[in-house]
Amino acid sequence: MTKHVNPTTELAENVATPFENAQAMPVSAYTSEDFLALEQSEIFAKSWLCAGRADSLKEPGDYVTIEISGEPIIVLRDRQGELRALSNVCRHRMSVLLEGRGNVRTITCPYHAWTYSLDGSLRGAPAMEKNGSFCKQDTKLPAIRCEEWQGWIMVTLDADLPSVAETLSDVDGLVGYLNMGDYVETFREEHRWDTNWKILAENFMESYHLPMCHSGTIGGATKLQDMVCPEGFASFNYHHILKDDSVPLALAHPSNTVLEGDQRRRTWLLAIYPSLMITLTPGYFWYLSLLPDGPGGVKILYGGGLSPEFMNDPKAEEHFGALKKLLDHVNDEDRGCTERVWKGLQSKFAKPGPLSHLERPNYEFATWISKMVSAK
Missing domain, CATH: 2.102.10.10 (Rieske [2Fe-2S] iron-sulphur domain)
Structure with missing residues (x-):
């Protein structure tokens, strides 16, 4: 007789392990209809979500x-x-x-x-x-x-x-110097992918996959040995990358005299729980806002735009056209990678493996989810 697996218990046991010995989330946390129902009632119905x-x-x-x-x-x-x-x-x-x-x-x-x-x-x-x-x-x-x-x-x-301001005050403390509220959206699209919402969220949270998954776009500029994943906060996790001038929009506009030093070239990747993923640079931003559509589907709000300085730049449209093309290509690569993970989870041989030190955000995300669904 097949032993019944309680996904909530299985996940709680999974995250009870210290990060240094952590494993990826159990299969049932992605595939179980019952677990998704818990996520809907205990996470999505009780969180701030982005529209x-x-x-x-x-x-x-x-x-x-x-x-x-x-x-x-x-x-x-x-x-x-x-x-x-x-x-x-x-x-x-x-x-x-x-x-x-x-x-x-x-x-x-x-x-x-x-x-x-x-x-x-x-x-x-x-x-x-x-x-x-x-x-x-x-x-x-x-x-x-x-x-x-x-x-x-x-x-x-x-x-x-x-309130959101209270819930996400640590975000303001971290990236408030960029005045995210002044950025202007230039595109907004809606998509649906055949993968679990958490698989896509986890994919955004770590850059460990960049060299392989994004070998056709941004992967070649990624150095795993230089990556750092700091401990996150109660309501979000993050990591950041210092960019070179290969994508001019990722740097502060020459007319910006406020940002100094590494502030002018630092890209932030913010994963705001449960499902708002923001890439924020001195010149542009893009985001994914996720909602589950069954265990094997995710609805995606995908958008992005420019900082005020680049909005006023005569070549802004030209620059952003090239960037949008790159972002779309990166998204296509992510879709292939995350949908393959969902397909792999259907295998009878699917079993979570150990996490890299570069996947700390994934462990923190799993811990947060376990806390939310266990609080009922």
Whole structure:
């Protein structure tokens, strides 16, 4: 008889080992439907999640839609210019209201034309005057917590979670000198890959894979012996790389007189738990915001942009066109590597191996996940 494996227990035992003797996460932590359900309820429903950059919603009525732990949500810019998040479910017969992204003057249900203002209040409901229980003033789309932090739109279903600024204060302490909130998004795309969300998150967190996985792009410039992975913080892990001038946008613009020394060429890789991955340089940034789509699928919000100095550079479009081409190529390489890991996890011979000292962020990530799902 096959022994039943409890993924939560198996992961807890896995991370109880000191980092110096650590192993990769157990197979069940990636493949188990039950474990994913725990992640949805104990991690994604109780964390700050990224819906993109605030400057992607510039005008009143600009909106995007996301789904957190099965909950459809609208994030929009209201008539007063404030960011809001609202339930994306009609208060009548519970149809989803909006899809994708766009701009609306009002939110109109595609089923029975109930119409809501951008603050979620009900504007109109056809043919409801004969129902004595109907009260227009009492009918409103529920508000979801939404905060802007350093230019990011952050959303949570948890009414009691500390603010983003408090939760991520250590990020500000580490990279605040770059004024991330001033960077301007120049592209935003949505993708779905056939791999577990944690596999892609872990892939971002370590640069151990760069020489091989990215041999066609950035791998040749990587020196494993020079890499350092410091201990992370409670809400994120990180590592950083000093870049040369092979990608000019990775360096501070010549007009920037504030940054000094290595600040002008340091690239930061920030993995903000659970699923916001940011590469931040003095000249540009790019990011991945991840949501699980079953154990073997991940929905990806992929975007990036420029620092203010490069936005004002006459050759900014030319520079970023070349960089975007490189980033897309790097992403294609990552897709191949992470989807192969998911395929390998299906093998009866799949078994986690020991972690390199360059994979400390992966160990810290696994420890954080175990703590979150065990706290129930």
